[in-house]
Amino acid sequence: MSYLHISGRIFLNPRNGEPWTGDQAIRKTMWAYALKRASVRYRRPYQTxxxxxxxxxxxxxxxxxxxxxxxxxxxxxxxxxxxxxxxxTKSEAGMLATQKFAMT
Known part of the structure; x- marks a missing residue:
């Protein structure tokens, strides 16, 4: 099964197999539902x-x-x-230069 639509888009509306027509359709159809199922408060997709x-x-x-x-x-x-x-606060902070340029 190919996931690439003739338009070249990968993410398609699962209800009709066509490319999404805009962000509102994604938010209403999929996004809000996914957040609710994940018990995550609503946030805009852009925040990801x-x-x-x-x-x-x-x-x-x-x-x-x-x-x-x-x-x-x-x-x-x-x-x-x-x-x-x-x-x-990394324990190795500053050690990269020491390792790379240390005289042996």
Whole structure:
């Protein structure tokens, strides 16, 4: 079974197999129902973007990589928005440079 519609879209309305016609249809048909089933309070689908970014930064992913994932024009933008999520207490902090440039 192919999930790619002739339009090139992957996510289709499960009721009719056609591409979604807009975000309102997704919110009413699928989004609100999925949140309710997951016992998550309502939030706009756009907010998942910030959840993703804050999770990646919290996990220690490189800020430049997260910035590219988010489509930001500058790492500075990403740092400004997500700086509070950047881990500051890693036991190995500062050790990478020591390992790389240490004289043996």
């Amino acid at each position: 973007r910030h959840t993703y970014a804050s999770m990646m930064v919290s996990a220690g992913e490189p800020l430049a990589w997260v910035s590219k994932q988010m489509g930001h024009t500058s790492v500075v933008t990403t740092a400004r928005i997500y700086s509070s999520w950047i881990p500051t």
